[in-house]
Amino acid sequence: MTPSTPDQSPRFIPAVRLNLQLPTDQLEQFFPLFQRGVTVPATIGCSLKNLLCHQLAIPEEYVSERITTVFCDNCPVDDFEKTIIRNGSRIALSAAMPGLVGATMRRGGYYAALRQGISHLMQTAPAVVEDGSVTLKLFNLLMTELGPNLLAHGILLKTEELLVLRQGIPELKYNLGADTDQDQTLLAVSFLE
Amino acid sequence: MKIARIDFGAAGGPQVTYGPLGEYAGLGGRAMTSLMVATEVHPLAHALGAENKLVIAPGMLSGTTGSMSGRLSVGCKSPLTGTIKESNAGGQAAQVLARLGYAAVVLEGKPLGNDLYKIVINKDGIQVIVDNSLKLLDNYPLVAKLRTEYGDKVAYMTIGSAGERMLLAASIACTDPELRPTRHCGRGGVGAVMGSKHVKAIIIDDAGAKMRPPKDPDAFRDANRKFVEGLRKHPVTGEGLPAYGTNVLTNILNEAGGYPTKNFKSGTYEGSSKLSGEAQAELEIKRGGKATHGCHRGCVIQCSGIYNDKDGNYLTKQPEYETTWAHGGNCGIDDLDTVAMLDYMDDNIGVDTMEMGVTIGVAMDAGLIEFGDKEGAIRLVEEVGKGTPLGRVLGCGATVTGKVFAVERVPAVKDQAMAAYDPRAVQGIGVTYATTTQGADHTAGYAVATNILKVGGDVDPLKTAGQIELSRNLQIATAAIDSTGMCLFIAFAIMDQPETFQALLDMLGSFYGITMTGDDVVALGKKVLSAERDFNTRAGFTKHHDRLPRFFYNEAIAPHNQTFLMKDEELDDVFNW
Numbered sequence: 197m198t199p200s201t202p203d204q205s206p207r208f209i210p211a212v213r214l215n216l217q218l219p220t221d222q223l224e225q226f227f228p229l230f231q232r233g234v235t236v237p238a239t240i241g242c243s244l245k246n247l248l249c250h251q252l253a254i255p256e257e258y259v260s261e262r263i264t265t266v267f268c269d270n271c272p273v274d275d276f277e278k279t280i281i282r283n284g285s286r287i288a289l290s291a292a293m294p295g296l297v298g299a300t301m302r303r304g305g306y307y308a309a310l311r312q313g314i315s316h317l318m319q320t321a322p323a324v325v326e327d328g329s330v331t332l333k334l335f336n337l338l339m340t341e342l343g344p345n346l347l348a349h350g351i352l353l354k355t356e357e358l359l360v361l362r363q364g365i366p367e368l369k370y371n372l373g374a375d376t377d378q379d380q381t382l383l384a385v386s387f388l389e
Numbered sequence: 390m391k392i393a394r395i396d397f398g399a400a401g402g403p404q405v406t407y408g409p410l411g412e413y414a415g416l417g418g419r420a421m422t423s424l425m426v427a428t429e430v431h432p433l434a435h436a437l438g439a440e441n442k443l444v445i446a447p448g449m450l451s452g453t454t455g456s457m458s459g460r461l462s463v464g465c466k467s468p469l470t471g472t473i474k475e476s477n478a479g480g481q482a483a484q485v486l487a488r489l490g491y492a493a494v495v496l497e498g499k500p501l502g503n504d505l506y507k508i509v510i511n512k513d514g515i516q517v518i519v520d521n522s523l524k525l526l527d528n529y530p531l532v533a534k535l536r537t538e539y540g541d542k543v544a545y546m547t548i549g550s551a552g553e554r555m556l557l558a559a560s561i562a563c564t565d566p567e568l569r570p571t572r573h574c575g576r577g578g579v580g581a582v583m584g585s586k587h588v589k590a591i592i593i594d595d596a597g598a599k600m601r602p603p604k605d606p607d608a609f610r611d612a613n614r615k616f617v618e619g620l621r622k623h624p625v626t627g628e629g630l631p632a633y634g635t636n637v638l639t640n641i642l643n644e645a646g647g648y649p650t651k652n653f654k655s656g657t658y659e660g661s662s663k664l665s666g667e668a669q670a671e672l673e674i675k676r677g678g679k680a681t682h683g684c685h686r687g688c689v690i691q692c693s694g695i696y697n698d699k700d701g702n703y704l705t706k707q708p709e710y711e712t713t714w715a716h717g718g719n720c721g722i723d724d725l726d727t728v729a730m731l732d733y734m735d736d737n738i739g740v741d742t743m744e745m746g747v748t749i750g751v752a753m754d755a756g757l758i759e760f761g762d763k764e765g766a767i768r769l770v771e772e773v774g775k776g777t778p779l780g781r782v783l784g785c786g787a788t789v790t791g792k793v794f795a796v797e798r799v800p801a802v803k804d805q806a807m808a809a810y811d812p813r814a815v816q817g818i819g820v821t822y823a824t825t826t827q828g829a830d831h832t833a834g835y836a837v838a839t840n841i842l843k844v845g846g847d848v849d850p851l852k853t854a855g856q857i858e859l860s861r862n863l864q865i866a867t868a869a870i871d872s873t874g875m876c877l878f879i880a881f882a883i884m885d886q887p888e889t890f891q892a893l894l895d896m897l898g899s900f901y902g903i904t905m906t907g908d909d910v911v912a913l914g915k916k917v918l919s920a921e922r923d924f925n926t927r928a929g930f931t932k933h934h935d936r937l938p939r940f941f942y943n944e945a946i947a948p949h950n951q952t953f954l955m956k957d958e959e960l961d962d963v964f965n966w
């Protein structure tokens with residue numbers, strides 16, 4: 197089952213782009229945002245695997261071994277290749293989870309039948325490939341492990357999100373100055389070793 | 390190993406007898422409690438009367454050097470559900486009791502008069518002592534008082550004021566390695582049964598006792614090493630659980646649309662990320678608490694933690710996922726400090742955190758307080774601690790509260806509150822909620838290695854019928870693991886890693902000097918479940934009790950807009966083996 201998602205997400209990358217280099221310990225400032233979900237510019241109409249491995253440059257082995265719990269629009273995903281991302285898709289990524297429900301939600305897991313009715317329907321029909329954006333959530337161990345990939349790719353932030361973020365990140369305060377008028381900023385971050 | 394029985398109804402006061410294991414030889418944990426209750430307790434007995442028995446049993450491997458083997462099972466006829474009940478907890482008690490050579494300690498009969506007892510168990514035997522100075526003490530001050538007399542090298546099992554008042558949600562607390570009464574046999578009102586025997590505390594002192602020796606020490610050591618290696622290398626038991634605890638599930642259930650919100654009205658909660666295990670662990674570390682902590686010595690997973698208040702002082706142990714949900718999202722409360730305070734209060738008063746959280750949600754639906762009212766929720770739990778008439782109603786759980794306040798939406802099966810998974814989103818869990826022998830219980834069908842065990846043969850998990858078969862197989866396997874004394878969180882590692890499952894079988898085999906196979910585990914699980922089902926049947930339970938409340942069939946839940954779809958005939962098929 198796939199609940200519909202309103203297609204209101206931005207299709208174009210805004211003009212304002214901010215590149216930052218931060219100390220590694222600043223990564224955790226992004227954790228609340230990762231859990232609530234960040235908007236990420238993406239090529240849509242392609243597979244989730246394409247988004248993860250090619251657009252976000254996550255190694256294929258990591259994707260198949262480590263990202264064992266995946267949701268698209270609240271539906272547990274079983275197959276990366278047969279999940280086509282649309283404009284505004286909400287995707288959540290997690291490591292393996294405990295408990296029966298953890299096992300039930302696991303991608304392609306033995307207990308998948310227990311969540312019958314909400315599993316993400318696999319798609320094979322071709323879709324139009326174009327620019328757009330998706331909402332990406334990172335949970336638990338993946339916040340630390342995939343956060344840098346996501347931030348290197350760039351995330352679209354609304355003014356209020358930027359304002360919250362800059363309270364904990366001095367470098368952002370300095371770089372942003374008072375210029376927070378624009379609706380969206382594309383923030384790209386690399387981390388110092 | 391021996392069985393001790395304490396007859397509280399004996400002429401002249403409580404009488405202790407010791408006997409061999411007899412027909413219960415080779416049993417431990419849930420197998421011991423359930424088979425004994427099914428055999429010895431009249432199924433129509435009043436749960437708080439003289440005919441009921443409280444059976445306290447360490448697991449089959451408790452008291453050994455085996456890792457993760459410290460679960461303690463407590464069994465009786467449940468005053469909450471009227472069914473047979475096994476409730477288990479971590480803490481130090483199981484290890485200490487087993488090292489003293491007890492396979493079970495059974496509290497029987499009912500004392501005359503109002504005296505309150507404490508039981509002291511040590512290498513010299515069992516003493517039952519009147520101590521009315523303990524009356525109406527809650528768990529934290531009670532343990533503090535007992536420590537002045539019995540010290541810090543013992544394990545304590547206690548009931549708070551809720552148990553003494555025989556409230557149906559009352560729990561039995563077991564102390565952790567730091568001697569805090571944080572590990573509870575919570576479900577089913579087992580604390581009320583202990584209260585009905587007038588037993589306030591059990592002090593277990595293993596000074597002078599040795600670890601239980603395996604029949605084949607070398608093979609046991611080798612198997613335990615492999616078992617620990619398996620737990621350490623698995624991402625769930627080696628990384629996820631130690632880092633975030635069970636509350637790591639908040640974000641996942643919310644994302645799946647299966648996070649029951651505001652008394653099961655929605656499957657997602659906007660405040661979930663504030664309650665998540667990730668947020669909780671960060672806060673714990675920031676305040677000088679711990680995000681990784683074991684509930685008993687010998688736990689290598691360490692899914693627990695220490696939650697400090699804003700000033701950095703100990704407040705409670707890390708609230709588990711079910712607690713954080715029950716007092717959090719289920720009540721529209723998105724504040725971890727409030728949840729932690731309620732967790733502390735529940736532990737102190739001695740009530741099941743899940744039953745209390747669901748009860749407060751029902752009370753909110755009744756209009757006693759608003760959803761999201763943090764102070765109001767604390768006030769209601771305070772009423773339980775004070776034993777006011779309202780507090781007594783609330784302390785008797787969600788079903789009683791729903792009846793008293795005429796609330797239709799009461800998420801309970803066989804009068805026990807559901808856990809943190811909406812059965813409309815995760816239908817297979819609903820099958821287990823409906824059919825378990827224990828009342829709605831999330832652990833009754835845990836993610837145990839049914840695939841490796843091949844309980845019931847190979848199941849195609851993508852077929853509809855798979856839900857029934859999987860639930861059946863899970864319940865069988867869980868009953869078996871509950872009997873070993875192993876923490877259920879080993880499930881993932883033994884499910885995914887056949888060599889770790891083999892190591893567990895080898896631990897059992899080398900300890901008892903037998904060859905243990907997967908078939909033996911299945912047979913044990915079936916034996917336990919059959920005894921439990923038989924007891925419930927004799928107690929008057931029929932297939933019509935194996936159903937979810939009607940609102941799950943009538944009210945679709947967002948975001949999946951789905952009702953509970955399993956047919957009654959399918960549910961009736963779960964126990965056909």
Ligand code: SF4
Nearest residue numbers: 479684688690692876
């Ligand atoms: S994994 Fe958690 S519940 Fe299990 S024994 Fe360890 S601390 Fe206790």
